[in-house]
Amino acid sequence: MADYGAITMPPSDRALSRKTAIVGIGETDYGADYQAERTRPEGWVPPTEETLLTTAFERALADSGLKREDIDGITTSFTYGGPPADEVAKMLGVKARFAQANGNIMAGPLPVACAAIAEGKADTIAMLFAVASRSAGRLFGGMTHSTGGTPDPDEENRTPSSYYYYHPWGWSSQAAHWALIFGHYQWKYGVGEEDLFHVARQVREHAMAQPNAVMRKELTLEAYMGSRYITRPLHLFDICIVNDGAVCLIVRRADLARDLAHTPVDVAGWGHAKVKKNKMHVMVREQLRPQLQEASAQALAMAGVSLAEVQHFEGYDASSFHLINQVEGIGFTEPGTGLAFCRDGQMTVGGRIPTNTSGGNLSQAYMQGWSQVAEAVRQLRGEAGQYQVPGAQVSMTNLAQTDQTHPIVFVRGDR
Amino acid sequence: MAEKRPDRTLGRHHDTFWEFCGQGELRLQKCESCDHLHWPVVQKCENCGERNFAWDRMSGRGKVVSWTSFERDYYRGLLPVPYDTILVELEEGPLFMSNPQGFGWQELSPDMPVKLTFVAAEDTAGEFSLPVFERET
Numbered sequence: 001m002a003d004y005g006a007i008t009m010p011p012s013d014r015a016l017s018r019k020t021a022i023v024g025i026g027e028t029d030y031g032a033d034y035q036a037e038r039t040r041p042e043g044w045v046p047p048t049e050e051t052l053l054t055t056a057f058e059r060a061l062a063d064s065g066l067k068r069e070d071i072d073g074i075t076t077s078f079t080y081g082g083p084p085a086d087e088v089a090k091m092l093g094v095k096a097r098f099a100q101a102n103g104n105i106m107a108g109p110l111p112v113a114c115a116a117i118a119e120g121k122a123d124t125i126a127m128l129f130a131v132a133s134r135s136a137g138r139l140f141g142g143m144t145h146s147t148g149g150t151p152d153p154d155e156e157n158r159t160p161s162s163y164y165y166y167h168p169w170g171w172s173s174q175a176a177h178w179a180l181i182f183g184h185y186q187w188k189y190g191v192g193e194e195d196l197f198h199v200a201r202q203v204r205e206h207a208m209a210q211p212n213a214v215m216r217k218e219l220t221l222e223a224y225m226g227s228r229y230i231t232r233p234l235h236l237f238d239i240c241i242v243n244d245g246a247v248c249l250i251v252r253r254a255d256l257a258r259d260l261a262h263t264p265v266d267v268a269g270w271g272h273a274k275v276k277k278n279k280m281h282v283m284v285r286e287q288l289r290p291q292l293q294e295a296s297a298q299a300l301a302m303a304g305v306s307l308a309e310v311q312h313f314e315g316y317d318a319s320s321f322h323l324i325n326q327v328e329g330i331g332f333t334e335p336g337t338g339l340a341f342c343r344d345g346q347m348t349v350g351g352r353i354p355t356n357t358s359g360g361n362l363s364q365a366y367m368q369g370w371s372q373v374a375e376a377v378r379q380l381r382g383e384a385g386q387y388q389v390p391g392a393q394v395s396m397t398n399l400a401q402t403d404q405t406h407p408i409v410f411v412r413g414d415r
Numbered sequence: 416m417a418e419k420r421p422d423r424t425l426g427r428h429h430d431t432f433w434e435f436c437g438q439g440e441l442r443l444q445k446c447e448s449c450d451h452l453h454w455p456v457v458q459k460c461e462n463c464g465e466r467n468f469a470w471d472r473m474s475g476r477g478k479v480v481s482w483t484s485f486e487r488d489y490y491r492g493l494l495p496v497p498y499d500t501i502l503v504e505l506e507e508g509p510l511f512m513s514n515p516q517g518f519g520w521q522e523l524s525p526d527m528p529v530k531l532t533f534v535a536a537e538d539t540a541g542e543f544s545l546p547v548f549e550r551e552t
Contacts, residue, residue: 160424165455166512167421168536168545170494176483180502184481187525232484232497232520277451277461280510284481284502 007108009272009406010115012298020114021257021264021413023124024064024250025374026056027212030365034214034243049082049130050091052246057092057126060248065261066124068093071250073122075102077109077129079368088128098122104129106369106399107406111270113251123253129370130246162279162402175239177283177402178319179231184284185321186233189336193233197224198343199320200237200362206348207359209386214241215363238320240361247370249377257413264413265380268305268394271298274404283402292329292400296407303409305394307331310409312379312395313353314372317360326400327355330407349387357387369399373408380412417537418545421490425540428456431470436544441475441531443509444468454509475531477503477548480510484520503529503548516547 010016028047036044053076061068074089074096076082083091085099098121102109106129113125163172182196200219207213219237227236257264273291275282282288300307307330315326324338332353333341341347347355358364358375365371376395378384384392398407423433428444435442444453447469451462459466481502488496499520503511515523516532528551536545 165424166500168423168538168543169500169512169514169547170421170485170490170498171483171500171512172421173487173489175487176485176500179483180481183483184502187481229484229486232486278510280502280512284510 007103007112009108009270010111012269012271012302014302014304016114016118017268017302017304018266018411018413019118019254020251021254021266022249022373022377022410023252023257023260023262023264024060024066024248025377026058026060026063026248027365027367027371027374028052028055028245030212030243030245030367030371031214031216032212033245034241037244047132047244049078049132049246050088052132052244053082053088053128053130053248054092056130056246056248057128060126060250063261064250066250066252069095071124071126072096073098073113073116073125075100075109075113075125075127077102077104077127077370079104079131080133082130092126094126096122098125102127104368106373106397107401107404108272110249110251110267110373110408114267117251117253123256125251127249127251128246129248129367131366131368132244133242162283173231174318174402175231175234178238178321179234181284181287181325182321183233185287191339193235194221194225195339195343196238196320197221198339199317199323200224200235202342202347203317203320203323203356203360203362204237206357206387207363210358210364213359213364214243215359234319234321237362240318240366241363242366245365245367245371247367247374249370249373254413262383263381265377266411266413267408268411269299269301269303269409271295271302271407272404273298279403287325287329287335288400288403288405289329289335291405292326292398293331295405296330296396296398299396299407299409303394303411305409305411309394310353310396311392312357312376312389313355314357314376314395314397315355315360316369316372316398316400317356317362320362322400323356323360326398326405327353330396330398349389354387354389357384357389369397372397372399376410380410417535417542419493420536420538420545421493422538423540423543424456428458428468432456433543435470436533436546439533439544441473441546442470443473443507445471452507452509454511471507473531474506476506476551477511477529477531479523479525479527479529480504482520482523501529501548511546514545514547516549518550522550
């Protein structure tokens, strides 16, 4: 695994709020690329991080209306490795005075880029994320994850994370975490698998309106209940897809972002909280609620908005149930009510908090939190199509792992 | 005959845990400064940061807090699927990941009482005793 420790999160400082805006977004053709990988038509070449991020970058640049020479910073975020940032800049024809590796999943890279701009390291950064895991045949569990663990130089902690430690009992994988949380929740609140179905169904309905989504077939209760289990009680459709792709976000000094092609989307606030002890207890019994509360409060305070003002949410649906952890934990609905909340339409347009409106990780693409930011940008521009939230002014994204969470608040900027 | 299992994490303190298991005892690290009980093994106390531990023997009684049954073969045939895992709250407090012995997920109920036993197991480092849980009768 790549090094999650490479990122030092800038503080949730009001002085950094709305100093930067996202002015361009670019994504690869998730659905078409996924189909090509499965069917391998004649002449098909497996994508690489380089080919994917080039596509995303060119699309983001065109979307922004900026010229190539306007880009003076590049950051790269690769989950499984990729070329150095300065080589990427050369490859893309960008003269970057700021080029650096910037973590991987959407758990910090955006605040880091915003802080770099605020510090004057660059005016306009093209942030690039690419993942080519599917073509590499990666299995997200088992002994592909080592038992040795990575020594943490700060903590001298030689205990591998929960992903690796319980091998002798056969317990590993991200899916197993969500299954364990849902197993407990089922007992605590008396809900069933047919209640959980509505999360996968709702997110799928959103994906069906997205031309580039990987999964666009209607999901019926029969198909859901009849699908195989991955880690019981979770079905296949409760677990995110795995696909190759790239996302580019062009982030610019807010005062230079007012007369471009699109309404700028200001990065208004961010937060971070991590479990410090008794991880299993916090994860299973508290559903990460203390951390979700703490981090979202930081992000909202930095942005100067209240939770009631948040009109759109993009959570990290590595699993259907993990999305409910976030919707409940942040406080859009009360603990124990999330599945009924979703079933009753509160997580789509017309409900309290339209969530994962482009299909999330479950159905659109597994871009590890980056495609959720792209959707937040479309919503705040008013360009989200069928599931556009009318009058969207404030959106929150959140990357929640099993032991920490990184929310970001976005506000529609002025023109 | 010892059951084949995926590899344990070994090393300082981890080895101590497995040595106690080999003697038929489930012992967890208790911080000598703040009494915080740990599982899994740590190198320093996650509550107060100190590094000296006593190894407290657990009673072996507990209750099932959650469960997962694996139908996907993450271990490439090493553990035949499906197989079951349970999360047990030990009487002393810590949550302990384990396997049900002599029963399956279909028989689980919330807070079901269970008690510790050991099964003979083997990984690439050799034979060991694996702590698992059977129904409290």
